[in-house]
Amino acid sequence: MDSLLKRINLEIAAIGGKRSRSRAQVIEVFFRTGPHATLEDLAQAVRKRNRTVGYATVYRTMKLLAKLGYAKELDFGDGLKRYESNLESHHDHLVCQECGLVSEFQEPRIESLQEQVAKQHGFLPTMHRLDIYGLCRQCAVAGKKEN
């Protein structure tokens, strides 16, 4: 974590940036917070530790982390941007439309089929997004009982 922050600061310096306490705090909170946190979530968590940090800095820092490749921007269609660490391996998402639970999965066969599809279209893929929406186990069971 400390070495991670050091590495990030090096990269920031490499592109002509300086260090700052606020930004370091945002980065630390981000990597300590669970995945799929909204900007609001992150801002709350940061400001709980240091009230003086402004929303703008949280927003700017997350954009920066995304640019450097450390964070991924997510959008599950609820009008809120979410972020997750890009250090863990690639995965896709199951999003519960009832309770908002987001779970993750990996399916190499889907990944490879996507590559095939892209190739067939002469398309050079750089990323993809696969979100499956529906009801999580809990909410599916609860829904059945209501009938």
Add this chain to the structure above:
Amino acid sequence: MDSLLKRINLEIAAIGGKRSRSRAQVIEVFFRTGPHATLEDLAQAVRKRNRTVGYATVYRTMKLLAKLGYAKELDFGDGLKRYESNLESHHDHLVCQECGLVSEFQEPRIESLQEQVAKQHGFLPTMHRLDIYGLCRQCAVAGKKEN
């Protein structure tokens, strides 16, 4: 097309709605326009035919078509809502990050693997979104030449 509008009007009546000239024009333009049109695109097209139609009516009508199941809302992450007809069969999208070209594909093996994944997680899927981002054939070629 005419019978489609009639069918839609019947469904609208069934839920206590009335008909209107403006709405009929929006619906007609929507089904005549290519897929993945933004709300702005649709509003422009409608107003080209009839200046008096307000943006609000275009927006409301598209939301209504989505609710009735005739239109699908799309979001390719550029901050603009897009709509496509839901009468054609399901497909996913290849989105060029350079020129904006959106192409479509169907891959039943991916669809079926998604079902499997959902089932494994006790998840009851209602829909999914798979977008592959990258460079279309044209832009990939153009990019190579620049190096």
Add this chain to the structure above:
DNA sequence: CTCCATAGTGAATTTGAATTTCATTATCAT
């Protein structure tokens, strides 16, 4: 160390697509 160009900050403001409001008009069952 001191200087100082410039990156970073946070409060406040702005942006911009989408939605909502509201007074008016259009639809349609009776």
Add this chain to the structure above:
DNA sequence: ATGATAATGAAATTCAAATTCACTATGGAG
């Protein structure tokens, strides 16, 4: 025809996100 109410369009509002700007902090040059 009448009246209840759905639909309209201009304008106002919403809201997350981005931007502005006066000020502060950083860090390389000398």
